[in-house]
Amino acid sequence: MNIIELKNVGKSFDDVVVVEDFNLEVKKGEFVTFLGPSGCGKTTTLRMIAGFEIPTEGQITLKGEDISNLPPYERPINTVFQRYALFPHLNIYDNIAFGLKLKTNEVTYKKDNGKIITRKEKLSKKEIDKKVKRALEIVDLEGFEKRSVDTLSGGQQQRIAIARAIVNEPQILLLDEPLGALDLKMRKEMQIELKAMHERLGITFIYVTHDQEEALTMSDKIVVMSDGVIQQIGTPEEIYNEPKNAFVADFIGESNIFNGKVTDKLQVQFCDHTFTCVDDFHIGTKVEVVVRPEDIVMKPKGEGMMDVVVDSVVFKGVHYEITVLSGDNEIVIHSIYNAVVGDTISIDIDPDSIHLIENN
Ligand code: ADP
Ligand code: MG
Missing domain, CATH: 3.40.50.300 (P-loop containing nucleotide triphosphate hydrolases)
Structure with missing residues (x-):
């Protein structure tokens, strides 16, 4: 639904x-x-x-x-904003309970004469206590009721802001x-x-x-x-x-985005080279070719689909970001393997990793 x-x-x-x-x-x-x-x-x-x-x-x-x-x-509907906007002069309990104290429930009574009346009643202290406790459990800050806002870290304050937003369900x-x-x-x-x-x-x-x-x-x-x-x-x-x-x-x-053209059934040309792809477009269609840097595989010179020259290498922690040149075309590769600037290497791109978007 x-x-x-x-x-x-x-x-x-x-x-x-x-x-x-x-x-x-x-x-x-x-x-x-x-x-x-x-x-x-x-x-x-x-x-x-x-x-x-x-x-x-x-x-x-x-x-x-x-x-x-x-x-x-x-x-x-409730909203949590970027700045947690807790009330600095209220403790955590009162911050969370703030909205609940204003809230009323419709309560239905049957009077002695059989007449049914409904009236609005505030939540009881016991009900409010229970809801605040539950909200604190959900954000994993049980026992924080009496703390003041300024004794909490940024992350804890944000969790209180979330507790306040979910307390009235x-x-x-x-x-x-x-x-x-x-x-x-x-x-x-x-x-x-x-x-x-x-x-x-x-x-x-x-x-x-x-x-x-x-x-x-x-x-x-x-x-x-x-x-x-x-x-x-x-x-x-x-x-x-x-x-x-x-x-x-x-x-x-991150993506490499190249201008390309469909040259034959399941064949696309970009970076002065023809690749096999899986997206089927009419021959002659102009396309944007999207290739993720992690989907390009480096091989020794002459062993892949096309030879390229290594232009720069930057260590990024989980991978190397290697920029290679094929003529004037820059291609970015993410690889766990290093490469040497100035070397000629070869690259392979799996047809599944070549994504075509029709140019309008
Ligand atoms: P986002 O949250 O994606 O950064 P916003 O929704 O805040 O974007 O803003 C979208 C556009 O609307 C911006 O150009 C912003 O300047 C404009 N805008 C937002 N609120 C007002 C407003 N009250 N009066 C005039 N322009 C506004
Ligand atoms: Mg915004």
């Missing part, structure tokens, strides 16, 4: 279009990520789902009901670059924790990041955006292995 749908959603500020014709279906319990460079409209789209912005075009539905004009507090949690303020090591740890938390809670997550690795690691579905327009929607594998256009290929992971 789709929990949220965006249909032809658009947003303009003073005639400047920042989100255009945005169509998306999100299933209940899914982990969906909006991925794209800064300024492409990720936050604006998230704010429309949260209700902080009203779309200028299209419709947002929650379980089939139009919520486009509903204020944020009437939507079963929203159906959807929106997270806008929630790990952006953390250092690399903490960010990696929190990625794993957030993913585990998503699986434990069963809540639908819509996550925003400009970090492609983060998106690939965490998501069930990625929405790649550029200039307010969706470029591709797919699983991490689809986005990585079958990018729909050069923008996606370039933005997701």
Whole structure:
């Protein structure tokens, strides 16, 4: 079942279009990520789902009901922002309980005369205690109730912000670059924790990041955006292995992108050489050829498909980044093996690793 749908959603500020014709279906319990460079409209789209912005075009539905004009507090949706924005003067318990203390439940009574009445009641202290304790368990910070905000690390504060967002059991949690303020090591740890938390809670997550690795690691579905327009929607594998256009290929992971031409059935020419490929296009079609640096294999001179000259070698920790030249064409290779600048070597590319995108 789709929990949220965006249909032809658009947003303009003073005639400047920042989100255009945005169509998306999100299933209940899914982990969906909006991925794209800064300024492409990720936050604006998230704010429309949260209700902080009203779309200028299209419709947002929650379980089939139009919520486009509903204020944020009437939507079963919570947001975690990049800056955790905890209340510094409140302890952890009060930070998490803040929203719960304002919350009311509809309670139904049967009076002596048989009449049924409903009225709104605040949550009891006991109920609030229980929910706060459970939220702290979920973010793995049991026993932190009495601590003050300034005694917590950045990562712990962000976990409290998440505890606060999940304590009233929203159906959807929106997270806008929630790990952006953390250092690399903490960010990696929190990625794993957030993913585990998503699986434990069963809540639908819509996550925003400009970090492609983060998106690939965490998501069930990625929405790649550029200039307010969706470029591709797919699983991490689809986005990585079958990018729909050069923008996606370039933005997701590193890619060699060459101009090429289909010269025969399953034959493509690029870098002054003809390769066998698996994408079937009409002969004569002009294409962009995408090859991942890790899919190029180095061989001794004369033993591969084409000879190239090693132009530079940079050690990157897990691999060497080796740039080779074939005439004027630069080709980047990632390899666990080293190479010597100035040497002539040979390279092989498996047909499966040559991805063609038709040039429009
Ligand atoms: P992202 O989150 O992908 O970095 P945003 O959604 O924040 O992008 O912004 C997309 C574009 O919309 C940017 O060009 C930004 O300047 C513009 N924008 C965002 N909010 C407003 C606003 N309230 N008024 C005018 N322009 C805005
Ligand atoms: Mg943003």
